Amino acid sequence: MSRPRLAVHALARCRPSLRVAGLPRAPHGAPRRALHATVVRQHGSITRPEPGTGIKLNFRDAKGDVLKVVEANEGDDILSIAHEHDIDLEGACEGSVACSTCHVILSPQHYDLIPEPEDDENDMLDMAFGLTDTSRLGCQVKLTRTLDGMDVQLPSATRNMFVDGKKPTHH
Amino acid sequence: MPPLKLAVVGGGPSAFYVASRLLSLLPHHQPRGADLKIHIYDRLWAPHGLVRYGVAPDHPEVKNVTHKFDQAAADDRFRFFGNVQVGPQSSHIIPHALSLPLDALSQHYTHILFATGCTIPTLHDVLPPSDRIQSALSLVHWYTQHPSHSNPPPLDTISHVTLIGQGNVSLDVARMLLSGSSALEQYDVPEVVLDVMRRSSVRHVSIVGRRGPHQAAFTTKELREMMNLKDASLLPIDPAVLEPPPDAKLSRQQSRILQLLQKGSVNAPRSTPKSWSLDFFRSPAAFSQLPSGKLRISLAHTALDLHERAISTGETSALETDLVVTALGHHADPAQAFYDPALRHLRTLSGRIINPLGRAVKNVYASGWAAMGARGVLASTLLDAYAVADTIIADHFPGATGATTSIAPTAPPAVSEERLTAENVVLNSIPAAVEQGLEDGRVVGYEQWKAVDAEEVKRGAEKGKERERMGWEEARTFLARPV
Ligand SMILES: Cc1cc2nc3c(=O)[nH]c(=O)nc-3n(C[C@H](O)[C@H](O)[C@H](O)COP(=O)(O)OP(=O)(O)OC[C@H]3O[C@@H](n4cnc5c(N)ncnc54)[C@H](O)[C@@H]3O)c2cc1C
Ligand code: FES
Numbered sequence: 105m106s107r108p109r110l111a112v113h114a115l116a117r118c119r120p121s122l123r124v125a126g127l128p129r130a131p132h133g134a135p136r137r138a139l140h141a142t143v144v145r146q147h148g149s150i151t152r153p154e155p156g157t158g159i160k161l162n163f164r165d166a167k168g169d170v171l172k173v174v175e176a177n178e179g180d181d182i183l184s185i186a187h188e189h190d191i192d193l194e195g196a197c198e199g200s201v202a203c204s205t206c207h208v209i210l211s212p213q214h215y216d217l218i219p220e221p222e223d224d225e226n227d228m229l230d231m232a233f234g235l236t237d238t239s240r241l242g243c244q245v246k247l248t249r250t251l252d253g254m255d256v257q258l259p260s261a262t263r264n265m266f267v268d269g270k271k272p273t274h275h
Numbered sequence: 276m277p278p279l280k281l282a283v284v285g286g287g288p289s290a291f292y293v294a295s296r297l298l299s300l301l302p303h304h305q306p307r308g309a310d311l312k313i314h315i316y317d318r319l320w321a322p323h324g325l326v327r328y329g330v331a332p333d334h335p336e337v338k339n340v341t342h343k344f345d346q347a348a349a350d351d352r353f354r355f356f357g358n359v360q361v362g363p364q365s366s367h368i369i370p371h372a373l374s375l376p377l378d379a380l381s382q383h384y385t386h387i388l389f390a391t392g393c394t395i396p397t398l399h400d401v402l403p404p405s406d407r408i409q410s411a412l413s414l415v416h417w418y419t420q421h422p423s424h425s426n427p428p429p430l431d432t433i434s435h436v437t438l439i440g441q442g443n444v445s446l447d448v449a450r451m452l453l454s455g456s457s458a459l460e461q462y463d464v465p466e467v468v469l470d471v472m473r474r475s476s477v478r479h480v481s482i483v484g485r486r487g488p489h490q491a492a493f494t495t496k497e498l499r500e501m502m503n504l505k506d507a508s509l510l511p512i513d514p515a516v517l518e519p520p521p522d523a524k525l526s527r528q529q530s531r532i533l534q535l536l537q538k539g540s541v542n543a544p545r546s547t548p549k550s551w552s553l554d555f556f557r558s559p560a561a562f563s564q565l566p567s568g569k570l571r572i573s574l575a576h577t578a579l580d581l582h583e584r585a586i587s588t589g590e591t592s593a594l595e596t597d598l599v600v601t602a603l604g605h606h607a608d609p610a611q612a613f614y615d616p617a618l619r620h621l622r623t624l625s626g627r628i629i630n631p632l633g634r635a636v637k638n639v640y641a642s643g644w645a646a647m648g649a650r651g652v653l654a655s656t657l658l659d660a661y662a663v664a665d666t667i668i669a670d671h672f673p674g675a676t677g678a679t680t681s682i683a684p685t686a687p688p689a690v691s692e693e694r695l696t697a698e699n700v701v702l703n704s705i706p707a708a709v710e711q712g713l714e715d716g717r718v719v720g721y722e723q724w725k726a727v728d729a730e731e732v733k734r735g736a737e738k739g740k741e742r743e744r745m746g747w748e749e750a751r752t753f754l755a756r757p758v
Contacts, residue, residue: 194657196340197340202337203336203652204654224496227496230496231494233655233658
């Protein structure tokens with residue numbers, strides 16, 4: 105593959121690293137993720153492109169039926185796009201890779217174009233309901249032009265998944 | 276449309292997710308939403324259950340869920356009443372909560388939802404609580420300053436701690452003990468807690484489980500955090516234990532956990548001031564107290580039978596430790612209505628409360644840990660809550676469509692004769708005792724909580740930390756201040 109992996113990668117990993125003003129850095133030197141006085145992903149957190157100029161996404165429900173076809177800009181993440189268009193995708197931790205509620209299933213040919221998830225995303229995917237081989241966390245996937253036409257399907261859930269306590273693991 | 280006036284007992288994430296779902300599926304301007312009221316009661320003065328009084332302070336991202344709860348609370352069909360204990364409770368009394376009998380709700384509500392969680396720690400048969408044996412929940416209550424007032428652990432006089440149980444709560448406690456106060460100062464850790472942590476002499480944490488790495492209940496993320504601790508290292512694990520059985524079909528999570536265990540901690544074993552160990556296939560069989568005050572625990576060695584149950588091999592070994600912390604899960608309060616002793620939580624079918632004869636109690640529901648037992652992270656609590664909200668709507672507006680969850684409500688079971696709720700209610704009424712409590716400043720509304728919340732964040736910012744928590748007395752004084 106000849107795509108500029110690093111550059112795309114940097115895009116895919118851009119997380120809200122906003123911090124509460126005045127707080128010291130984490131002692132480990134690593135930038136901490138958003139404390140909860142930060143961005144709420146709602147309408148208006150991204151801008152919609154001029155119709156016909158954006159990157160197309162087909163949001164599909166758990167059965168595979170199209171919910172909405174939307175257009176978005178390069179760099180927008182799937183969770184923010186979903187919220188902008190009233191798609192029922194949760195983002196309980198608001199993009200901090202701490203909840204797995206933004207789990208989506210991507211079309212295989214597009215999934216392969218996205219840099220592989222890092223450890224922390226994989227750790228959360230371990231706990232996602234209805235995990236597939238092309239599952240990602242919506243908050244971690246940022247759009248590039250090559251993703252035009254991608255399917256974004258919401259996972260299916262069944263009562264058994266949580267009632268029998270098999271998944272996710274006990275706390 | 277008949278009104279849907281719902282009392283929710285318990286104000287944790289499950290309650291708020293059900294409320295949020297009902298409020299958004301039955302919007303104000305639609306006829307079905309016009310006569311909707313949701314009143315949440317919690318025995319604690321502050322809302323959000325384990326998100327405030329459970330989630331570890333160094334997981335601030337997890338607490339972002341409260342923004343969604345705030346949005347639900349902003350709807351004028353929603354009210355919160357903190358500091359109201361509904362129905363009987365066994366021993367774990369919150370001293371300052373107003374006690375309200377369950378039937379005091381009956382005449383005011385058409386529906387009741389129990390979202391009371393699993394508030395009681397499961398104890399270990401041979402390790403009864405004492406000053407040297409505590410439940411993980413009491414430690415969690417201490418570091419979150421839960422209104423039940425747990426005593427601080429004697430961290431300044433001990434060096435070796437043994438955790439019994441290998442779930443995420445166990446790892447939360449281990450992380451809190453091994454992180455060091457300087458790593459925690461920036462978070463929502465109360466000053467009184469930091470004071471104890473600064474004086475801590477804990478050097479080693481042993482995490483004991485009766486089964487192996489494939490049965491451990493912790494998740495990859497929490498294990499990785501342990502591996503990355505700055506001042507601590509994992510003592511080597513017997514490689515034989517980390518060998519998957521030849522015919523084992525491991526789940527994705529199991530194999531990733533195994534890889535992580537094989538790699539070990541970022542810091543080489545014993546290269547750090549503190550250490551921890553994962554002791555698999557060990558089960559406490561007896562203990563004695565040594566003259567020094569230390570405990571000597573006799574650990575039975577175990578192996579798995581065909582059903583993955585731990586059985587003793589007959590071998591034992593001894594472990595000397597200063598403090599034992601049992602992290603064996605939680606169960607619902609047996610004093611509660613509809614508690615099933617066999618299940619250790621409330622008896623439900625798809626979210627509907629079921630009486631001992633298997634019949635549904637009309638318009639009475641349960642959700643969250645109260646209904647499922649104490650398992651599952653917030654993501655599963657959310658899914659369950661949405662499914663229960665959809666069931667409430669399907670029962671109340673039969674034939675109506677619109678709920679969009681992929682978990683369709685099951686057909687309603689046979690209904691019993693008993694009634695806990697009323698059909699004709701005054702939409703805005705609340706029990707007189709609660710009304711009085713509001714006037715006296717004993718019962719806390721959501722706006723008042725938001726005022727405390729803002730003040731806590733402000734006080735925290737002055738110290739360069741996420742927030743500085745108030746206890747009830749402080750909050751009460753703050754709320755009574757002249758403005
Ligand atoms: C220590 C700990 C840490 C956790 N950390 C995480 C984490 O980092 N990430 C994650 O995803 N999940 C975590 N979880 C799991 C998560 O907290 C649960 O999934 C979730 O809280 C369950 O929600 P609930 O509303 O059913 O119960 P709870 O949160 O327990 O809420 C129940 C509420 O009911 C109230 N109540 C009980 N009885 C009465 C009564 N009789 N009258 C009035 N009120 C009553 C209680 O005071 C409480 O506020 C953690 C759990 C624990 C125990
Ligand atoms: S929003 Fe929580 S992991 Fe994506």
